[in-house]
Amino acid sequence: MTYGDGTRAVHAGLPAPEPGQPFLPGPVFAAPYHLDPETGPGRDGYGRPDNPTRRALEAAIGELEGGPALAFASGQAAITGLLLATLRAGDTVALPSDGYFTVRAFAEGALRDLGVRTVLVPTAGPYPAFDGVRLVLLETPANPGLDVCDIRAVAAAAHASGALVAVDNTTATPLGQRPLELGADVVVASGTKALTGHSDVLLGYVATGDEDLLARMTTWRAQTGGIPGAFDAWLAHRSLATLDLRLARQSANADAVARLLADRTDVTGLRWPGLPGDPSYALARAQMRRIPGVVSFDLGGAERVARFLAASRLVFAATSFGGVHTSADRRAQWGDDTAPGFVRLSCGIEDTADLLADLTDALDAA
Numbered sequence: 001m002t003y004g005d006g007t008r009a010v011h012a013g014l015p016a017p018e019p020g021q022p023f024l025p026g027p028v029f030a031a032p033y034h035l036d037p038e039t040g041p042g043r044d045g046y047g048r049p050d051n052p053t054r055r056a057l058e059a060a061i062g063e064l065e066g067g068p069a070l071a072f073a074s075g076q077a078a079i080t081g082l083l084l085a086t087l088r089a090g091d092t093v094a095l096p097s098d099g100y101f102t103v104r105a106f107a108e109g110a111l112r113d114l115g116v117r118t119v120l121v122p123t124a125g126p127y128p129a130f131d132g133v134r135l136v137l138l139e140t141p142a143n144p145g146l147d148v149c150d151i152r153a154v155a156a157a158a159h160a161s162g163a164l165v166a167v168d169n170t171t172a173t174p175l176g177q178r179p180l181e182l183g184a185d186v187v188v189a190s191g192t193k194a195l196t197g198h199s200d201v202l203l204g205y206v207a208t209g210d211e212d213l214l215a216r217m218t219t220w221r222a223q224t225g226g227i228p229g230a231f232d233a234w235l236a237h238r239s240l241a242t243l244d245l246r247l248a249r250q251s252a253n254a255d256a257v258a259r260l261l262a263d264r265t266d267v268t269g270l271r272w273p274g275l276p277g278d279p280s281y282a283l284a285r286a287q288m289r290r291i292p293g294v295v296s297f298d299l300g301g302a303e304r305v306a307r308f309l310a311a312s313r314l315v316f317a318a319t320s321f322g323g324v325h326t327s328a329d330r331r332a333q334w335g336d337d338t339a340p341g342f343v344r345l346s347c348g349i350e351d352t353a354d355l356l357a358d359l360t361d362a363l364d365a366a
């Protein structure tokens with residue numbers, strides 16, 4: 001029996017029912033655990049290599065992604081861990097030129113200093129030949145521009161050249177897209193965004209069916225220590241139960257918001273992969289199981305964005321995305337390479353009519 005997304009999200013990673021026990025066991029706070037003086041450490045001896053709360057979360061994420069998962073302290077801990085555990089001096093890595101900019105900054109700093117070469121490729125392509133490339137990291141939909149790439153096609157080309165293929169699944173979440181089924185070797189993601197969705201946890205993960213890579217990442221994490229704490233792991237697991245519901249409302253809100261913005265002459269550069277006519281529309285429809293609640297557009301300048309945000313009562317000025325509260329981020333304020341008036345709007349789970357009314361008023365006022 002294959003269950004639907006709502007059922008899978010609610011039951012992901014839960015232990016078998018046991019009378020007198022909670023559905024989701026509470027966080028286990030332990031650095032060292034009691035040891036058996038005769039047999040020594042079992043699975044739980046010290047909290048850096050393993051923890052039962054984290055294991056339950058990893059079981060949940062692993063079920064949703066379709067491959068064993070390892071949780072990290074943040075998305076960056078997971079991504080930089082994957083890069084450093086797989087790349088050696090003299091290697092080349094292909095990264096999206098329009099993806100999460102801290103990954104590019106890491107490649108152009110720390111990785112370059114280690115002798116790793118980077119090729120930047122726009123998510124929408126064209127993709128170069130991958131000869132001599134060790135690792136291809138895709139980010140689809142890319143944050144913040146929302147271009148989409150064909151995971152199956154790029155993975156086939158990369159594999160033909162012997163490269164490993166990783167997909168950053170942050171924006172889509174495992175309910176929106178299953179990169180491992182589409183041919184990727186490994187998924188990396190930030191769980192800080194829509195996966196946990198309450199803007200109160202930093203989290204990252206790696207998921208892979210490649211046993212060697214999983215073993216290498218397990219050793220990497222145990223030795224470098226970038227683990228989430230037990231309480232954060234528990235909060236994340238608790239939040240997963242509503243993932244299907246949250247994504248459904250976020251996506252419906254984004255659909256309505258994108259249509260509203262498409263009709264306005266004072267908004268340019270509108271992107272939402274679910275909008276017919278969007279450059280990503282056909283590919284997103286074919287590849288994705290649902291479209292994320294993130295919309296991007298340009299309001300022409302920093303001052304107009306500021307007036308829009310000041311006038312809105314429902315849109316929080318904040319970075320990050322995928323949360324239950326609608327928020328908007330003028331990305332250029334963080335020093336990335338977007339235009340000064342570029343906005344990434346993350347639709348929350350408010351009532352659609354309220355959101356549309358608020359956005360209309362705020363844009364009119366701006």
Ligand SMILES: *Cc1c(COP(=O)(O)O)cnc(C)c1O
Nearest residue numbers: 074075076100143170190192203
């Ligand atoms: C936020 C984000 C990251 C980094 O995740 P953190 O949890 O903030 O470390 C990586 N990739 C993408 C696509 C992101 O949006």
